[in-house]
Amino acid sequence: MYRYDEFDQTLVDDRVEQFRGQVQRRLSGALTEEQFRPLRLMNGVYLQLHAYMLRVAIPYGVLSTRQLRKLAHIARRYDKGYGHFTTRQNIQYNWPKLYEVPDILAELAEVEMHAIQTSGNCIRNVTADQFAGVAADEIEDPRIYAEIIRQWSTLHPEFSFLPRKFKIALTAAPHDRAAIKTHDIGIGMVKNAEGETGFEIFVGGGLGRTPVVAKRVRGFLPKQHLLSYLEAILRVYNQLGQRNNIYKARIKILVNQVGIEAFTAMVEEEWQHLKDDALDLPADEIAYIKSYFAPPSYEKLEGEDASLAEKRLAEPAFARWLLTSLQPHKAPGYAIVTISLKPDGGIPGDATAEQMEAVADLADRYSFGEVRVAHEQNLVLTDVRQRDLHAVWQELRRHGLAAPNVGLLSDIIACPGLDYCSLANARSIPLAQQITRRFADLDRLHHIGKITLNISGCINACGHHHVGNIGILGVDKKGTEFYQVTLGGSADENTSLGEIVGPAFDEHHVVDAVETVVNTYLEIRKNGEDFITAYRRVGLAPFKETLYAAH
Amino acid sequence: MPLIKDGKIAQDPWIEAAPDAALPDVDALLVPYAVWHEHRETLMKRNGRLGVRLAADQPPQLIAGDLDRLDLVALEFPTFRDGRAYSYARLLRERYGYKKELRAVGNVLRDQFLFMHRCGFDAYAVADENLAAEWSRALAEISVVYQPSTDRRRPISSLRRRTPAGPGAAPAPKSGEIVSSWAY
Amino acid sequence: MTVKAITANRLSDGNVVYLRQDDTWSERIQESIVADSEDLATALLELAKRAVAERLVVDPYLFAVSVEDGRIRPLGRREEIRAAGPSVRTDLGYQAAAE
Known part of the structure; x- marks a missing residue:
């Protein structure tokens, strides 16, 4: 997975101190609530029904076990022992105190995490297929581009006061697990006639008061143009999106009003000025980010593990769990395991600190120390050897995490x-x-x-x-x-x-x-x-x- | 309104014309776009410096052809939440090659200085002159940036190419300095 | 008119609070002052706005309550939940301490 270098770390550390200053200015009276609200929102702090709420970004749903343990620690130390995983692959804490939020952010920064742009009228945390990098059906690993977009969108000077919030999602598989057409920009990775990989870009999707399915704005965009094209879309929207009515301010309304043809023409015109310039993504830049997402060293295994068939026959409950929880993995002998956060009578997406730690332990033992968050509010172990599935299942059962209902009616x-x-x-x-x-x-x-x-x-x-x-x-x-x-x-x-x-x-x-x-x-x-x-x-x-x- | 330039309170020589009154005879005259549009020919012939103030729904394309004659463009933030002028500022600097004073007016707050500066503003009309002391602090709060923008700060991607960081087979750093190719 | 009380969130920690008779804020709805006239309600809201300026609370507003046998009951599901805590986690919020 991606690791911060000194520059990424400096930016997040700077942001923690900047927010600490903003909280101090609010508490000392230098900022009014009206002035402070957009500042706190841009750092994921809401005021909810009972208390403040802090939304922490989990970029494209990828977590290391170190990060997950930190999330558990924060739940225990600063909150009430649990967190809520959201449909945008983030986690929310429901009871943080404003004066402690800067300390929470400092703890997050220690593990390369933050709450930057998890709310506000800016580009939100970028989301992606939760099985990115391991799914048998994907064309390429979309996390590379999700990370590139994360960096480009972070504290973007031009696009931090958009007409409304702005959500981007990516997938690289023909079966879309990231709901890209319900996003302001949806990006699918595709191959063109020449066999090159690039992006199919959709724009103007969204739910809310006026649900709209995104429309295609470009059939094939070569990789090096990703950022210049996104900047062109955002620049058109920033100038022309409605600002006098929050219910009409999303890009979907603009696209519907001017029509997708006219909107496309405006974007293409803007893009002519931006392409092949400073936002160009050279192949070595892509290769650099890609180097962080190199596959772990998988064992050479045969197809399906023989012991699995035995245990499946012997234990119907295990068989049932296998039926719903597994996804085909691209490495033979491995499986992707979805952990349901939807037990009978439970709160969808909630996990206790103990559960987070249990999942972290499992990931360390059985899955190369990486966990994903799915937009369906479940967790994922991406790389489990099939012969370990039974042990993983037993451990999950001990922690109330083995509901065999992924993809079924109660996976709400x-x-x-x-x-x-x-x-x-x-x-x-x-x-x-x-x-x-x-x-x-x-x-x-x-x-x-x-x-x-x-x-x-x-x-x-x-x-x-x-x-x-x-x-x-x-x-x-x-x-x-x-x-x-x-x-x-x-x-x-x-x-x-x-x-x-x-x-x-x-x-x-x-x-x-x-x-x-x-x-x-x-x-x-x-x-x-x-x-x-x-x-x-x-x-x-x-x-x-x-x-x-x-x- | 106090004016901040380079982190200091600056003298403001500009006199702004009221929309319906006669144009005052001053050296540095700032007019709203409506006045510019109506009296463009007369104003162009005037001696002395000229400036135009654009409202948030008046994109810089409206004055793109006149920029040679202007010494000030003022872009309005009717509220700090209205971010159109960030795009306008970059267009003025990067696309239309405007090099003179670019002033942020309206609801201009401390926590927007950094973004404004990055988008090419170099003057800020603020409500409180104490903000001048805050200006450098606000700009220094975030010491690295991810995006190429008008301020031509080197984005992180170009800085890190000098560092052979990263796991596994990170690509070799490119030879020499790679300076952002923005030019305005 | 309906009887009303005033609620807000405390600035520092976000907790739900109710305005008391003596112009201080309480975490217990039973301690809140209730207004049985429009004039009093308006006056209380003014007091609450002063508390906003003094950085004690944020977003104060009036809400409808009923008073039976001296017990104050918020009207409407939203204010019930606000006064008690999440209905799905009775171990959390003020309801947990009320046991």
């Missing part, structure tokens, strides 16, 4: 909702807890198969409800929580936005509604097709019928 994405968030209209977590309990039966869960269920506690859509196969949006009706259900959303390479089924359900009926949707799907399913395939075949009507038949 949920925002913190009204339990923590000052913007929320309704709670999200209790709903996720009720649903996981309702569908606790593993036979049934596995019988239902691949499906995504996403819950947001307000229209800002941090829980990505628009792109869940089943989406649930919490709304407030005169002080009472109601939940609107959407169906047919998807966040992969065939990104689609869910359609609203009808009137919202109250908190006592929404779990029943989910069950009705699932049962309806099971009735109409043909040849084992998954939920989204069935939905795309039959549409909303049969679900609407069963949901509202009794009314």
Whole structure:
């Protein structure tokens, strides 16, 4: 993984001291709250329902075990013993004290971490495929370019006061696990006719109040132009994005207003001035960053490990866990293991300090000391020998981390909702807890198969409800929580936005509604097709019928 | 309003014309873009120095052809959250080759000095003259940068090529100094 | 009118606080002063704004409560959660200490 050199370290250390000064000026009265708010936000400090919240960046979801242990330490020392992994591969602490935040940042800097640009109207933490570098289906390792973008976007002098927040995501596999089309800029790595690798660039995706699927702005961009092209997009947006209405300030609105053709023309025109100049990425610069992402020294192993088949037969619970938790690894004899942070009745994405340490220990013993955070709010061990899987599973079970539900109905994405968030209209977590309990039966869960269920506690859509196969949006009706259900959303390479089924359900009926949707799907399913395939075949009507038949 | 240049409070010789009043007869006259647009011919013929003030929705393309005649361009920050002028400043410096005074006006705060400076501003109209003392401190807070920008500071990527750091087969450093190729 | 109380977050640590009768701030909603007239509510908000200027609290606002048998109850789920703590972690927030 990437390691800071003296320059990277200096920048982060400088930033810690700069923020320490800003906090001091706030506490001493030199800054008003109005002046301080954007400064604290640009360093990931929110004021939430109960307390401040600190969002720490985990660039493209990659963590060393040293870093993960530091996150555990911070949870214990400065917070209440846990953290919350988010849909943007970050971690949030819910109870930090403002006067201690500079010390937390100094501790983070010791392990090459920071909270820079995890909020504010700037370029946010860049996200990527959580299986980058090890996935069997990828063209190239996108972490190289994610790191290059991280550096370019950090304290960018021109783009720190954009009309609104700006999110960039990358993937290098045909199967998109980074939801790139729901980002302001989505970058996919592709090969052109000559067999060269480059970038396909999408722009103007986003969720929130006005969900939009990103549109393609360029089919193939040679690697050396990555930064100049991004700078051109950002410069057009910085000048023309709306600034008088925060609901219309995202780049998606600009792209929709001027049209993708006109927008593309503006970007290309700006890019003509920027390309082949100081932002050019020479091959040796790419090679330099790439050298940090060299694969670990894998053992030469045969295909599937023989002992695995035995244990699978002997222990059905292990077999079930294998079925959902593994992804094909590009090295023979290895597996990618996703660790579910969605136990029955649990809080999606939450992990205790002890759990973080347990995962760090496992990664050190079995996975070259590296951990990933998935945007589905799970953790990943990227390089586990298949013959170690059983030991890893047993250890995970001891820490309540072996839920065999990755990719299934109870692998719910949920925002913190009204339990923590000052913007929320309704709670999200209790709903996720009720649903996981309702569908606790593993036979049934596995019988239902691949499906995504996403819950947001307000229209800002941090829980990505628009792109869940089943989406649930919490709304407030005169002080009472109601939940609107959407169906047919998807966040992969065939990104689609869910359609609203009808009137919202109250908190006592929404779990029943989910069950009705699932049962309806099971009735109409043909040849084992998954939920989204069935939905795309039959549409909303049969679900609407069963949901509202009794009314 | 106090004016900061090079970290010190500077004399401000510029007189700003009110939008609807007669143009004052002064040596250094600053006019809003609307006045410039309407009286351009007359103003061009005037003796003395001229400056134009652009609002946040007035991009520098509007005056790109007139820059030879201007000794001051003032870019407005209606609130510090409105960052359009950062792009305008870079365009003026890097694309249109403007070399004279580039002044930040409006809601100009201490914690924006660094970004403004990096984008090519060299004068700051501030509400509080005590900010002059803060200026150098604000600029020194972040001692390294990742981006090539108008200030021509060497970005980290070019600095580190001298250092054969990095694991494994890091590429050999390029020969000689690689100075950012920005030129304005 | 509905009876109202004033809440804010403490600047230094972010904790939820309620305005007391004596113009100080408490972590206990039961200690908060309640306004049963618009005039009093407005006056309290002015006091709270002074506390903002004095850098004690941030973002103060009025919210509706009911008072039954001398017990103050916030109205609405949001203020209930704010006064107690996360409904999904009853071991955290003020509710944890209330046991």
